[in-house]
Amino acid sequence: xxxxxxxxxxxxxxxxxxxxxxxxxxxxxxxxxxxxxxxxxxxxxxxxxxxxxxxxxxxxxxxxxxxxxxxxxxxxxxxxxxxxxxxxxxxxxxxxxxxxxxxxxxxxxxxxxxxxxxxxxxxxxxxxxxxxxxxxxxxxxxxxxxxxxxxxxxxxxxxxxxxxxxxxxxxxxxxxxxxxxxxxxxxxxxxxxxxxxxxxxxxxxxxxxxxxxxxxxxxxxxxxxxxxxxxxxxxxxxxxxxxxxxxxxxxxxxxxxxxxxxxxxxxxxxxxxxxxxxxxxxxxxxxxxxxxxxxxxxxxxxxxxxxxxxx
Amino acid sequence: xxxxxxxxxxxxxxxxxxxxxxxxxxxxxxxxxxxxxxxxxxxxxxxxxxxxxxxxxxxxxxxxxxxxxxxxxxxxxxxxxxxxxxxxxxxxxxxxxxxxxxxxxxxxxxxxxxxxxxxxxxxxxxxxxxxxxxxxxxxxxxxxxxxxxxxxxxxxxxxxxxxxxxxxxxxxxxxxxxxxxxxxxxxxxxxxxxxxxxxxxxxxxxxxxxxxxxxxxxxxxxxxxxxxxxxxxxxxxxxxxxx
Numbered sequence: 239x240x241x242x243x244x245x246x247x248x249x250x251x252x253x254x255x256x257x258x259x260x261x262x263x264x265x266x267x268x269x270x271x272x273x274x275x276x277x278x279x280x281x282x283x284x285x286x287x288x289x290x291x292x293x294x295x296x297x298x299x300x301x302x303x304x305x306x307x308x309x310x311x312x313x314x315x316x317x318x319x320x321x322x323x324x325x326x327x328x329x330x331x332x333x334x335x336x337x338x339x340x341x342x343x344x345x346x347x348x349x350x351x352x353x354x355x356x357x358x359x360x361x362x363x364x365x366x367x368x369x370x371x372x373x374x375x376x377x378x379x380x381x382x383x384x385x386x387x388x389x390x391x392x393x394x395x396x397x398x399x400x401x402x403x404x405x406x407x408x409x410x411x412x413x414x415x416x417x418x419x420x421x422x423x424x425x426x427x428x429x430x431x432x433x434x435x436x437x438x439x440x441x442x443x444x445x446x447x448x449x450x451x452x453x454x455x456x457x458x459x460x461x462x463x464x465x466x467x468x469x470x471x472x473x474x475x476x477x478x479x480x481x482x483x484x485x486x487x488x489x490x491x492x493x494x495x496x497x498x499x500x501x502x503x504x505x506x507x508x509x510x511x512x513x514x515x516x517x518x519x520x521x522x523x524x525x526x527x528x529x530x531x532x533x534x535x536x537x538x539x540x541x542x543x544x545x546x547x548x549x
Numbered sequence: 550x551x552x553x554x555x556x557x558x559x560x561x562x563x564x565x566x567x568x569x570x571x572x573x574x575x576x577x578x579x580x581x582x583x584x585x586x587x588x589x590x591x592x593x594x595x596x597x598x599x600x601x602x603x604x605x606x607x608x609x610x611x612x613x614x615x616x617x618x619x620x621x622x623x624x625x626x627x628x629x630x631x632x633x634x635x636x637x638x639x640x641x642x643x644x645x646x647x648x649x650x651x652x653x654x655x656x657x658x659x660x661x662x663x664x665x666x667x668x669x670x671x672x673x674x675x676x677x678x679x680x681x682x683x684x685x686x687x688x689x690x691x692x693x694x695x696x697x698x699x700x701x702x703x704x705x706x707x708x709x710x711x712x713x714x715x716x717x718x719x720x721x722x723x724x725x726x727x728x729x730x731x732x733x734x735x736x737x738x739x740x741x742x743x744x745x746x747x748x749x750x751x752x753x754x755x756x757x758x759x760x761x762x763x764x765x766x767x768x769x770x771x772x773x774x775x776x777x778x779x780x781x782x783x784x785x786x787x788x789x790x791x792x
């Protein structure tokens with residue numbers, strides 16, 4: 239059986255307002271699980287309940303009903319946090335402390351032995367490329383630099399699970415690229431990653447599983463490849479095969495001219511006659527065309543799922 | 550215990566690195582020193598005036614440190630500093646004790662600097678040795694930080710950022726005026742701390758020594774009251790959503 243690092247069962251959160259019987263329902267009966275070793279993208283429009291879920295996982299917010307388990311322990315277990323790395327959505331730290339002092343405080347709280355502490359802090363600073371700013375006060379840091387220090391404190395304890403709330407926010411393109419590499423490296427080391435993001439292209443690049451939320455309701459969850467697969471087929475036509483191109487062009491949903499002079503045509507997968515016609519042409523002249531399954535873009539899938547949802 | 554000291558050290562480093570703290574200490578010492586010029590106005594009692602002013606300014610400094618705590622906790626909760634710290638293996642109660650302990654150490658350092666500066670000015674001005682009573686009264690101001698900072702933590706957890714410092718100031722003022730509140734037995738009987746127990750300015754001025762047993766007992770009372778206030782704060786804080 240696949241072990242899950244996060245198990246959320248029937249989680250609901252209702253924010254009550256003072257002097258009012260009505261509240262705001264941030265989460266409604268959410269149930270998801272995150273397998274060990276995966277990079278899990280947690281998606282949804284603003285106000286979907288992503289941050290609320292993440293804060294419940296970190297025991298910063300108490301659920302109204304339901305339960306959340308992290309690394310096999312209830313989310314309110316203090317000791318389990320030794321094995322988790324967490325980056326809040328807009329990291330803020332004590333302004334008068336230097337980066338190194340702050341990371342030392344985090345290392346002490348994470349109960350990293352004193353003889354390993356300095357080495358661990360230096361390693362984390364190098365990983366996020368902030369070693370040269372280690373002696374500067376956090377109050378003088380830009381948002382992107384704070385985000386890097388936030389990442390450093392999250393990976394200090396070499397966590398089994400990284401929970402990141404909007405980690406790519408505030409980073410420049412170089413920072414985003416470096417950060418994605420950090421996530422990939424962490425996964426290679428065996429760390430499971432659970433993160434929320436609005437940058438769908440990045441999610442598509444690094445995640446193997448996703449969940450989409452809207453107004454506190456789960457719309458879909460599963461392996462990214464399965465969710466985006468089989469939306470149609472792509473046919474790549476070899477340059478100079480104009481006859482094949484003209485014959486297929488009329489039925490194509492889309493066409494793109496390739497740099498080599500050939501064409502890529504896309505077709506829906508729900509037209510058996512058309513598919514048979516393409517397969518027959520492939521048998522007749524195998525070198526003239528290549529067939530591959532087309533994959534839907536996450537962005538298209540996201541908008542389609544969110545807009546069609548009746549919540 | 551390590552977690553508490555870690556949070557406390559972060560708190561005192563954060564406050565004691567602000568330049569404004571040392572500017573305020575300097576201002577306090579200038580005010581103490583200026584008492585020497587009030588010989589006519591004080592009818593020759595400038596020595597007593599200087600002792601009194603140094604104790605009053607030390608009490609105000611202690612109060613300001615506690616007020617800064619009532620700003621800091623809600624600010625840390627609002628800005629997300631607390632979220633980062635509480636995402637580590639740190640209990641919420643430990644966070645509160647750490648904050649209170651940090652406040653006490655910060656206040657103790659600032660009050661000690663003002664006290665030592667005042668002793669030096671007193672010695673230079675009048676050429677007299679510092680009596681035990683003067684030392685005891687300044688020590689009591691520092692010890693008053695224990696219940697005061699616990700109150701600060703309680704209000705910081707219970708009330709919004711803007712209201713918490715105001716209520717803290719009002720309650721501390723009432724708590725230093727318990728003779729005025731004697732007619733309200735419920736308040737006098739323990740809900741509000743009796744901070745007047747730590748106020749021995751008259752003894753300092755007239756060099757009447759305070760029994761060390763009293764200092765010990767009042768310290769124990771302060772610790773008990775702090776435990777009571779912190780327990781209340783903790784009950785609320787454990788259930789609080791940290792956004």
